Amino acid sequence: METSKNLIKLLYRLGDNTLIYGQRLAEWCSNGPTLEEDVALTNISLDNFGQTRAIYSHLAEIENKGKTEDDYAFRRNERQFYNALIVERPNGHFGDTIARGFLFDAFQLHFYQELTKSNNEFLAGLAAKSLKEVQYHVRHSGEWVVRLGDGTDESKEKIQKSINDMWEFTGDMFATDSAIDKLTEEGVAPNYNLVKEKWTKTVEEVLYRATLKKPEDCYMQKGSLSGLHSEFLGHLLGDMQYLQRAYPDSEW
Amino acid sequence: MSTLGEATMTGQELFDYKIENDLKIEPKDWMPEDYRKHLQRQMSQHAHSEVIGMQPEGNWILRAPSLRAKVILLAKVQDEAGHGQYLYSAAETLGKTRDEFINELQTGKAKYSSIFNYPTLTWADMGAVGWLVDGAAIVNQVSLQRTSYGPYSRAMVKICKEESFHQRQGYEIMAQMANGTPEQKEMAQDALNRFWWPSIMMFGPHDGDSPRTGNAMKWKIKRETNDDLRQQFIDKTVAQAEVIGLTIPDPDLKWNEERGHYDFGKMDWDEFWNVVNGNGPCNKQRLQHHIDAHKNGSWVRKAANAYAEKNG
Ligand SMILES: [Fe+2]
Ligand SMILES: [Fe+2]
Ligand SMILES: [Fe+2]
Numbered sequence: 001m002e003t004s005k006n007l008i009k010l011l012y013r014l015g016d017n018t019l020i021y022g023q024r025l026a027e028w029c030s031n032g033p034t035l036e037e038d039v040a041l042t043n044i045s046l047d048n049f050g051q052t053r054a055i056y057s058h059l060a061e062i063e064n065k066g067k068t069e070d071d072y073a074f075r076r077n078e079r080q081f082y083n084a085l086i087v088e089r090p091n092g093h094f095g096d097t098i099a100r101g102f103l104f105d106a107f108q109l110h111f112y113q114e115l116t117k118s119n120n121e122f123l124a125g126l127a128a129k130s131l132k133e134v135q136y137h138v139r140h141s142g143e144w145v146v147r148l149g150d151g152t153d154e155s156k157e158k159i160q161k162s163i164n165d166m167w168e169f170t171g172d173m174f175a176t177d178s179a180i181d182k183l184t185e186e187g188v189a190p191n192y193n194l195v196k197e198k199w200t201k202t203v204e205e206v207l208y209r210a211t212l213k214k215p216e217d218c219y220m221q222k223g224s225l226s227g228l229h230s231e232f233l234g235h236l237l238g239d240m241q242y243l244q245r246a247y248p249d250s251e252w
Numbered sequence: 253m254s255t256l257g258e259a260t261m262t263g264q265e266l267f268d269y270k271i272e273n274d275l276k277i278e279p280k281d282w283m284p285e286d287y288r289k290h291l292q293r294q295m296s297q298h299a300h301s302e303v304i305g306m307q308p309e310g311n312w313i314l315r316a317p318s319l320r321a322k323v324i325l326l327a328k329v330q331d332e333a334g335h336g337q338y339l340y341s342a343a344e345t346l347g348k349t350r351d352e353f354i355n356e357l358q359t360g361k362a363k364y365s366s367i368f369n370y371p372t373l374t375w376a377d378m379g380a381v382g383w384l385v386d387g388a389a390i391v392n393q394v395s396l397q398r399t400s401y402g403p404y405s406r407a408m409v410k411i412c413k414e415e416s417f418h419q420r421q422g423y424e425i426m427a428q429m430a431n432g433t434p435e436q437k438e439m440a441q442d443a444l445n446r447f448w449w450p451s452i453m454m455f456g457p458h459d460g461d462s463p464r465t466g467n468a469m470k471w472k473i474k475r476e477t478n479d480d481l482r483q484q485f486i487d488k489t490v491a492q493a494e495v496i497g498l499t500i501p502d503p504d505l506k507w508n509e510e511r512g513h514y515d516f517g518k519m520d521w522d523e524f525w526n527v528v529n530g531n532g533p534c535n536k537q538r539l540q541h542h543i544d545a546h547k548n549g550s551w552v553r554k555a556a557n558a559y560a561e562k563n564g
Contacts, residue, residue: 026313026326030306030541033549035333035340038306042330049323056319070318094552150562151555158551243317243375250433252317252375 004062006179007120009082010189011062012072013180013225014126015055016083019073020233021104022048023240027091037094040140044101047133051126058122074244078234079227086169088233092162095148095155099162102141102206107173108134110198114190123188142206149210156211163207164215171220174199180225271472276402279345287471290464291401292346293362294473296353299339300364302332304538308372309381317375324421325378331414338410342403358543366524367447367454369532376429376436376443382422384444384451384489390415391485392455400472423492430496437497444493445501452516453524455482461521486514 025045032038056069086104091097112134115127148159174196176184183189207214223229243252261269263282270277277283306329313329316322340350356362367385372378393415397408429440456462456478468474476484486505493500504517527535 023314029310029313029326029329031545033552035303035337038333039330042326046323046326049319053319073319094549147559148555151559154551155555239314242315247433247435250436252321252428
């Protein structure tokens with residue numbers, strides 16, 4: 001019983017991460033710097049929504065309260081979302097989106113890699129399947145960090161600032177609470193310290209290739225695991241949930 | 253072994269021979285300058301339409317009412333970006349670059365389909381656009397699979413497969429809403445009312461008022477006339493509306509036994525030309541959106557070029 005409550009918390013965390021990230025990337029549709037980039041960002045968005053649906057469907061199954069995937073996405077309030085702070089950051093310019101994307105995609109890569117070893121069958125399967133997708137995501141965002149960093153003076157300055165600005169939201173990706181710590185002990189969730197070590201290496205490697213500086217250690221924002229978010233999340237949810245909220249008795 | 257008589261045929265004769273025998277004209281073939289110009293205009297306009305068409309549907313991606321609907325719509329808009337890519341590439345075989353085409357779009361020299369100058373006001377519009385706008389596009393594009401220019405014809409074959417998904421998905425949204433709550437049904441009917449006439453005008457002016465149709469038919473760029481295509485679309489769409497209990501907003505719509513087609517009412521060509529000439533509800537917004545996105549991406553494209561040059 002305790003395990004399943006903890007597992008539910010972790011599933012919220014994972015599903016909310018990919019949902020909010022997918023929604024942010026969908027904002028790029030028709031706004032990309034090239035058609036090719038529109039297609040690429042849409043692909044990543046679609047992959048994230050796909051992962052979300054798998055996670056929420058499983059959540060509905062184990063919660064067994066007659067909910068559907070859509071109840072999780074459209075019928076929860078700001079304080080009931082547990083996504084990491086970084087994914088709700090506004091898109092900003094293309095460099096901001098790439099910086100956010102790279103820092104989060106690299107997290108997903110190492111998180112899922114470790115999660116393939118989970119003794120929970122669903123999580124191990126989800127991780128194995130999603131790993132192929134996030135490998136592509138981190139290649140896409142990482143290559144752009146390199147191109148922008150080693151492109152023009154203007155692009156270098158821009159992407160460096162984007163990385164710096166995003167840095168204070170990276171600590172929260174690795175946050176755990178007592179529920180997740182318990183799952184790590186039990187071999188259900190990965191060891192977050194290990195994920196962080198690997199993430200740091202990937203980030204340093206890419207920043208090196210991009211001829212960019214690693215931001216200095218700074219205060220890290222926190223709170224997402226208690227449902228404490230930025231003001232931005234409420235607006236994102238307002239748009240996303242509008243129809244479900246306005247017409248609660250309708251099916252779509 | 254020789255090219256025999258062929259060697260003595262002029263470019264024009266070879267071109268005429270291919271047209272006559274329903275063979276495809278390929279990029280390296282000689283072609284009349286007017287044929288090339290006609291295709292450059294038509295194909296780039298088609299490409300621009302795919303790209304500008306991303307905006308009215310993009311308007312609802314963030315607000316789609318279910319995860320399934322969101323994914324379907326996002327994938328659909330992504331397909332349209334892909335269609336834009338194929339069509340620009342196909343058009344580039346005629347000797348102009350994508351940048352040149354985009355510049356013509358942004359300076360108002362090139363047009364795109366006027367249908368995208370109407371706003372998408374409710375979720376039902378995602379149904380109406382898929383069902384009617386993609387539906388009309390399919391009728392046109394199926395016909396263009398037999399167009400005489402090889403790269404254009406092949407692009408149409410590739411695109412048509414995806415368009416028929418789009419049309420079905422749009423119809424599914426309409427069907428669901430038409431059979432939903434009274435509010436949903438009202439939204440669906442309203443969307444049909446707003447999109448019906450602009451959709452049937454997508455095929456362009458009556459044949460008599462369409463000055464370019466003559467050459468386009470002669471060169472087999474166009475295989476069927478505007479009026480024939482429009483009639484095909486109306487004939488197949490009327491029954492689809494009936495099945496889901498929606499009413500096509502045309503009191504003159506009536507089956508004509510003798511013709512074997514539906515008769516339909518007068519289209520408002522003043523409105524059509526008004527929108528074509530820039531005065532539709534969204535003309536300025538759509539173009540400005542494209543210009544802004546392009547401008548905002550300029551530093552990114554420059555950086556990518558600079559990086560590619562440095563790193564071979
Ligand atoms: Fe289209
Ligand atoms: Fe298309
Ligand atoms: Fe389409």
